[in-house]
Structures are given as structure tokens and as C-alpha cells.
Amino acid sequence: MKRTSRISDLRNIITEEKKRGRKIAFVPTMGFLHHGHLTLIDKAKETGAFLVVSIFVNPLQFGPNEDLTRYPRDIERDALLVEAAGVDILFHPTVEEMYPEKMVTFVEVGELDEMLCGANRPGHFRGVATVVNKLFNIVQPDMAFFGQKDYQQYLIIKRMVTDLNLPIQICPVPIVREDDGLAMSSRNVFLNPEQRQEALVLSKSLNEAERSIQMGQKSAREVEEQIKKSITLKSQGVIDYVEVRDASDLTEVTDIKRPVLIALAVKFGTTRLIDNKVVEVKRDV
Numbered sequence: 001m002k003r004t005s006r007i008s009d010l011r012n013i014i015t016e017e018k019k020r021g022r023k024i025a026f027v028p029t030m031g032f033l034h035h036g037h038l039t040l041i042d043k044a045k046e047t048g049a050f051l052v053v054s055i056f057v058n059p060l061q062f063g064p065n066e067d068l069t070r071y072p073r074d075i076e077r078d079a080l081l082v083e084a085a086g087v088d089i090l091f092h093p094t095v096e097e098m099y100p101e102k103m104v105t106f107v108e109v110g111e112l113d114e115m116l117c118g119a120n121r122p123g124h125f126r127g128v129a130t131v132v133n134k135l136f137n138i139v140q141p142d143m144a145f146f147g148q149k150d151y152q153q154y155l156i157i158k159r160m161v162t163d164l165n166l167p168i169q170i171c172p173v174p175i176v177r178e179d180d181g182l183a184m185s186s187r188n189v190f191l192n193p194e195q196r197q198e199a200l201v202l203s204k205s206l207n208e209a210e211r212s213i214q215m216g217q218k219s220a221r222e223v224e225e226q227i228k229k230s231i232t233l234k235s236q237g238v239i240d241y242v243e244v245r246d247a248s249d250l251t252e253v254t255d256i257k258r259p260v261l262i263a264l265a266v267k268f269g270t271t272r273l274i275d276n277k278v279v280e281v282k283r284d285v
């Protein structure tokens with residue numbers, strides 16, 4: 001596996017691969033890789049394309065009081081994992097390489113970035129869309145892979161690519177969970193054993209909500225209230241949001257008639273976890 005922190009090196013290598021007719025598949029990450037990332041990489045590998053993985057903890061998407069400095073990092077361990085996964089090149093730029101000057105140009109994906117995680121993390125999705133755009137321009141991939149755990153991020157990137165006519169196929173990959181249901185996340189390492197146990201209420205309450213919708217529950221508000229009640233009763237988690245939204249464009253939903261996204265963010269101590277489920281609705285006969 002090749003490895004570089006230089007944009008110019010990466011560009012030269014990719015130009016050569018493109019000249020040889022190879023397609024480029026890309027998996028952008030912030031590192032501290034877990035099985036969820038490795039699933040994205042496996043999916044990208046299945047395409048047979050030249051496979052680029054980036055590791056960059058992007059300061060632009062962290063708010064002033066968020067966990068940028070504390071975000072877990074272990075580039076040597078990550079490099080071994082991606083090499084074993086059959087990645088062709090690992091790109092791990094420094095902050096100076098990505099942002100040599102103060103940024104004055106940003107990408108904003110309006111509407112989609114204002115609710116859910118965007119409401120309490122102002123500027124977060126602007127930072128994500130901007131860095132992903134930069135990475136797309138650097139890597140020039142044919143396909144890019146995004147996990148559905150960050151469902152809102154996935155929709156924002158898909159919309160950015162459509163609105164800006166970027167010739168890149170955005171490939172979603174389902175959430176990967178631990179055996180007990182906890183959605184995999186680099187932030188899970190911050191949970192103490194008690195919080196780790198309590199956090200199971202997230203996936204359990206999403207499963208219960210799915211069952212109740214499939215049994216005929218149509219009220220989005222009632223589904224939200226039921227989940228909030230479970231979380232409050234069964235854990236000390238502090239709810240940031242629990243929302244039922246249209247799965248295709250995140251617009252508000254009152255009556256559940258089309259596929260919905262049930263999304264939540266809950267803080268356990270100082271660790272904020274997100275999880276979600278897309279629920280298909282049985283048609284009335």
C-alpha cells in the first residue's frame with residue numbers, strides 16, 4: 001500500500017492510474033477506524049477500482065466547544081488496518097496541507113443542514129460539505145462511500161453532488177452494529193462501562209419504534225415521545241433530539257405514510273452518540 005500526506009503526490013499517482021484506465025473509489029474518514037469503516041472499505045474494494053482512503057480530522061466541522069482535540073487518533077494502527085483491507089493508497093494530510101491559508105470559501109447545502117445534527121452544531125455540515133468537496137477535487141473519484149449512520153451527512157453529500165454536477169456516484173452503506181446493537185462509532189471508546197450498557201437503549205428504542213410503525217402507528221409525534229420516554233426511563237442519557245423525518249429529504253412528517261428516518265442524538269456524559277433507522281411503511285390495502 002502507498003501512503004502519503006501530500007496532495008501533489010496523491011494527484012500524480014491518481015493521474016497515472018486514470019491514464020491506465022482505472023476507476024477510482026474513495027472512502028473519506030476521520031480515522032480511528034472500526035469495523036464500520038472497514039465495511040465501507042470492503043464495499044469500495046468490491047468495485048475493483050483503485051481504492052483511496054483518506055484520514056483527516058477536519059477542524060472545520062468541529063465547533064469551538066466540541067471534541068476536536070480529544071477526537072481519538074491512531075494513524076499507525078489505522079495504516080495497518082487499511083493495508084490489510086487491500087487499500088491502494090492512504091492519504092493522511094496535515095491540517096496545514098489541507099488548509100494552508102485561512103479558508104474564505106465554503107460549501108453550504110441549505111435546508112438539509114439546518115435540522116437534526118445541524119440545529120445544535122452550527123457550521124458542522126458546512127465544514128463537512130467543504131472538506132468533502134476539497135477531497136473530491138483532490139482525489140477525483142468515480143465513486144465515494146458514506147455510512148448511513150451519518151444519514152444526514154449522506155443526504156447532504158448526495159445533494160451537493162447533484163446541485164454542483166459533480167461526476168461522482170455516492171454509495172450509501174448500512175449502519176454496522178456491535179453484537180448487542182450499539183451502532184459502531186469512533187466515539188464509543190469514550191463511554192465508561194455503565195454508559196456503554198445504557199447506550200443500548202438507543203438501538204432498542206429504534207427497533208421498538210419500527211415495530212410500532214409496522215403495527216400501524218401513524219403518528220410521528222407519538223413515535224418520538226415513545227422513544228424519548230424509553231431513553232429517559234432506562235438511562236441517564238441527555239436527549240439532544242429524537243425526530244421522525246421524511247427519509248428522502250428530511251422534511252417534517254406528521255402522519256407516517258412514506259418511508260421515514262427516525263434519527264436521534266443523545267449525550268452520555270460528555271459523549272454524544274447518534275443513531276437512526278429508516279422505516280418502510282406498509283401500504284394500506
Ligand code: PAF
Binds near residue numbers: 030056061150
Ligand atoms: O464522516 C466522517 O468521518 C466525516 O464527516 C468526513 C465525511 C470524513 C468528512 O470529514
